[in-house]
Amino acid sequence: MHALLEPRVPLSIPTAAVPVSPPFGAEVAGVDLHKAFTAKLAVLRGIDLKLAPGEFVAVIGRSGSGKSTLLRLLAGLEEPSRGAVSIDGKPLRGLHPDVRVMFQDARLMSWLKVRENVGLGLKGEWRSAADEVLHEVGLLDRAGDWPSILSGGQRQRVALARALASRPRFLLLDEPLGALDALTRRGMQRLIERLWQLHGFTAMLITHDVEEALALADRVLLIENGRITLNEPVPFPRPRDRAHPGFIALRERILTRIHEEE
């Protein structure tokens, strides 16, 4: 892979002030989650899930299957019609300071320079905190630029840096790589994996790309018609070899499983 596509993440250096002994990642649970926007249209119909601290879970499903709604419930952006979400055993009410979301569109504020975007909402020594994550995503040299002159991949890296700047314990990724080209996608996937390993947060990735889910997640959930219909652990060692026969077999099995539903 091209050297410049490789984000510069110092794998050996642990970040400051991250206590290792109790797990850093949040424990996330959803019990009997229902969401209906109108009386007739139920998007989620009874979802039970549990994410262990530091676990990386991918949620796949067709558009309209309810996967984005699930993300919005877990992020506290919306309330379930029935059921409850809890973070570390405590019920989630609205937005939570330990929870961050990265969206498909980078959603950068074009009137704030890259560093100010990353430091959005941080308090105290926000500049150094912002620079630290910018370094982690390999964009420290663009800290003083306007977002409008960045490429799509760079914008998503800034969005990732912003999501990680406050050291969240639960990170939700809503198809963050959907709009990127294949080469940039690979680089971003590696970056997300490494930063997840580095920080130890719990992660949930929404994607429609089965290969991406298998490359990143400890476990893959398939959502169909508002229910979880598949809960598949991914046993391969990291970083994952996508050409490995076992990887390909699992990918094909899940794809076949999705197509059967038609």
Place this chain on the structure above:
Amino acid sequence: MKAASSSPDLPEERFGSSRRRRLLMPLLLPLLLLLVWGAGTELGWVPPQILPKPDAVAAAALDLLHTRLASDLAISTERAFGGFAIGGALGLLLGMVNGLSHVGEELFDTTIHMVRTIPHLALIPLIIIWFGLGETTKVVLVALGVFFPVYLNTFHGIQSVDPGLIETGRVYGLRGLRLFAKVILPAALPSILIGVRYALGIMWLTLIVSETIGTTAGIGFLANNAREYMQTDVVVFLILLYAFLGKGADMLARLLERWLLPWHHAYSPSRRR
């Protein structure tokens, strides 16, 4: 990825030799008009009572410059920007309140849109009855004219802020005043400035009209006075002066945009996304 990232040395090509061209091209048409005007009056095609010779206008201009023009300009500017400040501030405030609060919108917006359809100059008789023939009337008229474009564009700008950005701001812990200052206001600013630019045009228009009522100072008065004495040269000069004042207001608005919207892609060194 490095190659795709832009460097600020791109626009150099656009300047350079083409810079002189960009400065001269817009002046070509006015110069041509001046030439036709000069030829038409010198050769006697147009009688001087209809259109005076350019040198007569220049002489009238010099004469006014040496006598009272500065003080008239000062008075007009004071009236114009006084009214602009009042009307603009009110429009900005109400636009923000109604853009942010549903109660405000429900309470005010329909009425404001009804009043907006009345040409503000049609209110001159009523305003004279209320405020007399003094300075207040002129300032009130300008304020009234300026209010609507500023209000409408502020309101629209705030209402059309991308909800995704507001949501992002909230996810990142911003709320209340911080959310407004960091997300909503900057996002609405381009629209607000369009309103300001439009309002600056209306400001001069309203002022000139209002200065035909009960005053003995200001450029509107000068023009009206010159008409009474059939001083066509003065009238023509003052019309040219309006053009320059309008252009000046427009440049002021552009300057404001450059200063307040450095991030706006249209003004940034490279126009790429």
